[in-house]
Amino acid sequence: MGKRKQDLGDVPMGGTKNADDESDDDVDMINVDFEWFDPQPAVDFHGLKNLLRQLFDNDAQIFDLSALSDLILSQPLLGSTVKTDGNESDPYAFLSVLNLQEHKDKPVVQDLIKYIQTKAASNPSLSALSELVSQTPVPPIGLVLTERVINMPAQVIPPMYNMLLEEIAWAIQDKEPYNFSHYLIISKGYEEIESKLDLEESRPQKKSKKGGDGAQRFFFHPEDEVLQRNALCHGSYEFTHKQDDGHSDSKRAFQELGIITNGSMVLLDASQFEATVKAVGEYLQ
Template sequence: MGKKRSREADAQGDVTMADPAVDKKNEDDSSDDEDMDIVNVDFELFNYDPQIDFHGVKTLLRQLFDTDATLFDLSGLSDLIVEQNTIGSTCKVDDKANDAYAFLTVLNLQEHRAKKPIAQLVEYLTERAKTDESLAGAVPEVLASGQHVGLVLAERLLNMPAEVIPPMWSCMVDEIEAAVEDKEPYEFSHYLVVSRTYREVASTIDQGERKQKKARDVAELQYFHPEDEEMRKHAVASGTYEFTKEGEVADSKRAFQEMGIKPCGLMMLIEADKFQGAVQAIAEYVGTAT
């Protein structure tokens, strides 16, 4: 894949998705021998454009940090991301002027340490890391070390096909390499990837003994981003943390189902020399899992 730094879009893929309206028509017609119609959707990667991408990125950041999003200057953080337009990508459909369906970026925490959004994030991530023993021994120390740590932020709409994600990561690796060659501040000691996971929880509407037992039985960690499960294998430290502003999971989020979800944060600290291997591994993982 070519480097995207020199042009606005360098990656495009056809992803086959079922058209639900056509599918419903076929179902109503009870046609057993008629193939379901499909549509091809072109997902394209673009460099950030401050005039276009601010609101789309801010919306996805709010999703990434869930209930804790109000703790940060999301507008300032969004500005930092979209102004850094040679590193990372937005993924869109049809036109550059549309809002992003997904975004990926890396920010140098040391380079931006004096800026309010980054200072807030470093403090938050340090405190949250201390709540998980798998993170507590490494993340706070690295964040306080003065080393150049790359904070990786990535989020996408929940119904995005996973196949579009590996090209975004591969593009970013290429862009970081090109930036280092140009003496830009992207030579990192570690990458800290921030993501989200969740567990299933029982509804508070009916906390009968049977449902409570079922909640305990199915409370395994689940991933909003399937590639995170593979990426964790390459981390020197990884773990989850609860959101600080988390309350009871709203029963409105469990509409028409017995079980709901309890989101939590995920951090993965990856040494710089392991990062490219992690990106290659998730591309292979997504390819075999879909």
């Protein structure tokens, strides 16, 4: 069943902007009707699995994405998908939440908890998260998983978060296990690096833009800026499985620099979640 249909007006869907042109005149605009649906186990499995693979990027192979997709789809009244061609079409975006404490005995959730522990321990900025997930048993943390195809407008996100708030409130009224102490959002960002192709052609004195702690990081999801602003802690981490040297150049389609992706995690106190959702909506309106 469709939750809501919303016309976002003219939105950019895959721009053709020239990297040297600062104007927006060359960005393709298209009017699209987006429709929000409850997760549909009968039709969403493959589309959801593909979006999860995109979210976890290089480290997707660590997880049983089939089991994770099934777990998300086992909560048909919690979370949303976004489609443009009816309920039977593949989702272009999704958002859901899993209770890490409730599902701690499921192998895929055990893998997620171990992964979160390892990555949080690798970055001092995530020390509060590291301490939290190291407790036994793990606290009732709501793991927020959300992803969308790369050319989806960010404006589809606030309705999904707003509906999630409503659904969690209804679930708590029905005594279901969604009374969280914290929310943890897994996302990813990227750093720009000097293209290896350019370095081969550059003059000897030309310096490359290096990654690492001093590099500027960018968001794939613009709402992450607001989430981080309201977080108890946040930080990035390197993927366990490294990309090869040519991978960054394969992602430089519309820019001069190559990019290297990295994961990120944002921890929110549950008492701040509603205000943060409101702030995301205001930022993306």
